[in-house]
Amino acid sequence: xxxxxxxxxxxxxxxxxxxxxxxxxxxxxxxxxxxxxxxxxxxxxxxxxxxxxxxxxxxxxxxxxxxxxxxxxxxxxxxxxxxxxxxxxxxxxxxxxxxxxxxxxxxxxxxxxxxxxxxxxxxxxxxxxxxxxxxxxxxxxxxxxxxxxxxxxxxxxxxxxxxxxxxxxxxxxxxxxxxxxxxxxxxxxxxxxxxxxxxxxxxxxxxxxxxxxxxxxxxxxxxxxxxx
Amino acid sequence: xxxxxxxxxxxxxxxxxxxxxxxxxxxxxxxxxxxxxxxxxxxxxxxxxxxxxxxxxxxxxxxxxxxxxxxxxxxxxxxxxxxxxxxxxxxxxxxxxxxxxxxxxxxxxxxxxxxxxxxxxxxxxxxxxxxxxxxxxxxxxxxxxxxxxxxxxxxxxxxxxxxxxxxxxxxxxxxxxxxxxxxxxxxxxxxxxxxxxxxxxxxxxxxxxxxxxxxxxxxxxxxxxxxxxxxxxxxxxxxxxxxxxxxxxx
Numbered sequence: 001x002x003x004x005x006x007x008x009x010x011x012x013x014x015x016x017x018x019x020x021x022x023x024x025x026x027x028x029x030x031x032x033x034x035x036x037x038x039x040x041x042x043x044x045x046x047x048x049x050x051x052x053x054x055x056x057x058x059x060x061x062x063x064x065x066x067x068x069x070x071x072x073x074x075x076x077x078x079x080x081x082x083x084x085x086x087x088x089x090x091x092x093x094x095x096x097x098x099x100x101x102x103x104x105x106x107x108x109x110x111x112x113x114x115x116x117x118x119x120x121x122x123x124x125x126x127x128x129x130x131x132x133x134x135x136x137x138x139x140x141x142x143x144x145x146x147x148x149x150x151x152x153x154x155x156x157x158x159x160x161x162x163x164x165x166x167x168x169x170x171x172x173x174x175x176x177x178x179x180x181x182x183x184x185x186x187x188x189x190x191x192x193x194x195x196x197x198x199x200x201x202x203x204x205x206x207x208x209x210x211x212x213x214x215x216x217x218x219x220x221x222x223x224x225x226x227x228x
Numbered sequence: 229x230x231x232x233x234x235x236x237x238x239x240x241x242x243x244x245x246x247x248x249x250x251x252x253x254x255x256x257x258x259x260x261x262x263x264x265x266x267x268x269x270x271x272x273x274x275x276x277x278x279x280x281x282x283x284x285x286x287x288x289x290x291x292x293x294x295x296x297x298x299x300x301x302x303x304x305x306x307x308x309x310x311x312x313x314x315x316x317x318x319x320x321x322x323x324x325x326x327x328x329x330x331x332x333x334x335x336x337x338x339x340x341x342x343x344x345x346x347x348x349x350x351x352x353x354x355x356x357x358x359x360x361x362x363x364x365x366x367x368x369x370x371x372x373x374x375x376x377x378x379x380x381x382x383x384x385x386x387x388x389x390x391x392x393x394x395x396x397x398x399x400x401x402x403x404x405x406x407x408x409x410x411x412x413x414x415x416x417x418x419x420x421x422x423x424x425x426x427x428x429x430x431x432x433x434x435x436x437x438x439x440x441x442x443x444x445x446x447x448x449x450x451x452x453x454x455x456x457x458x459x460x461x462x463x464x465x466x467x468x469x470x471x472x473x474x475x476x477x478x
Contacts, residue, residue, distance in 0.1 A: 131278075133384070226364050
């Protein structure tokens with residue numbers, strides 16, 4: 001078997017447009033993960049033990065389920081659950097929805113830990129100084145605490161985003177056509193004659209994406225470094 | 229101008245304040261002394277509602293506050309008319325020196341930006357930190373950070389400034405600069421309460437010294453009364469353990 005660089009090039013460009021799908025679920029999962037992860041982190045920082053336990057148990061449960069198992073549970077179980085309990089029919093929704101739900105649940109758990117540790121790393125005194133300067137508690141959070149949390153959390157968030165992009169490739173198991181799904185179908189259509197070229201092209205796409213993301217993260221990091 | 233009556237506070241089973249009364253007149257420099265764990269810092273923090281007292285009354289600028297139940301608006305009003313200087317400076321690390329000082333003016337008090345900057349620069353000038361206006365706190369020494377912390381407090385023209393051990397986190401050679409700034413403010417008749425362990429500073433600057441131990445005020449009076457003619461045995465005991473440090477030439 002010989003490796004044909006021409007085909008590598010050709011497949012690279014055939015797969016690349018589907019990066020849009022990959023970035024879409026990664027971006028949306030990150031967004032939902034950040035929103036719900038913040039809520040989960042707030043739970044874990046509560047002084048009431050029951051609420052705190054809920055956060056800890058939630059984390060423990062979802063951290064131990066393999067992503068593909070969770071995806072199947074969401075894909076096959078959630079539509080029935082929603083139909084039987086609240087009467088909402090999502091059976092004909094696009095497959096990307098299930099991938100987004102699954103990765104959001106997964107990323108929420110890791111992001112909540114990142115957010116929690118970023119919060120505890122910021123000295124409580126700055127919050128106190130802000131409210132005693134006459135800022136309202138919400139202003140103190142938004143203007144003083146959260147910008148510094150972002151700086152602390154950014155490297156970890158970057159890692160999580162790259163992880164999201166890779167985990168999302170499991171979407172092919174329910175028939176989602178992202179970069180991985182596309183590569184798979186190209187491989188089948190060519191009877192695995194160009195299997196190495198196709199998956200090398202795919203690896204390159206993942207690689208470039210990761211590099212670009214890392215560069216982007218570094219740029220943001222520099223913007224929020226405040227003289228450090 | 230400020231009066232506290234019967235302030236009580238416990239952390240769990242630990243009774244930190246067991247009914248403290250103090251009163252401060254306009255222009256007073258009140259120094260609170262006492263061994264660690266005596267409740268000095270907690271008392272100061274309850275004034276600014278950074279700590280909620282379990283019970284107690286505060287009269288501030290003619291208004292009476294229930295220190296346990298004061299609502300959000302009352303709390304915010306008190307905070308806007310007082311200023312707090314922290315032991316660990318607690319500068320906003322994501323803001324420059326100038327922004328640290330303008331933050332409370334622009335955001336807290338809705339002062340227009342240009343006016344806020346004029347006030348902030350005047351305050352920074354007063355503490356000798358105007359040259360560092362564009363620096364981020366991480367690039368300043370502890371003593372410089374604390375002077376910015378004081379400028380942040382002064383800039384909002386509060387009725388009273390609360391100093392919580394402003395020099396105890398500093399390297400010894402930096403203490404003098406910070407004390408010099410506080411002395412300067414004292415001369416300008418700015419009302420303040422200072423929790424400190426700097427005895428010579430207390431003696432020079434205070435017009436009232438309060439000695440606290442185990443959550444109560446043991447004794448209060450002028451610096452001469454407390455340092456040279458203490459009435460209570462507990463005060464004598466405390467003072468005898470503190471070696472007077474007179475080597476800050478200012």
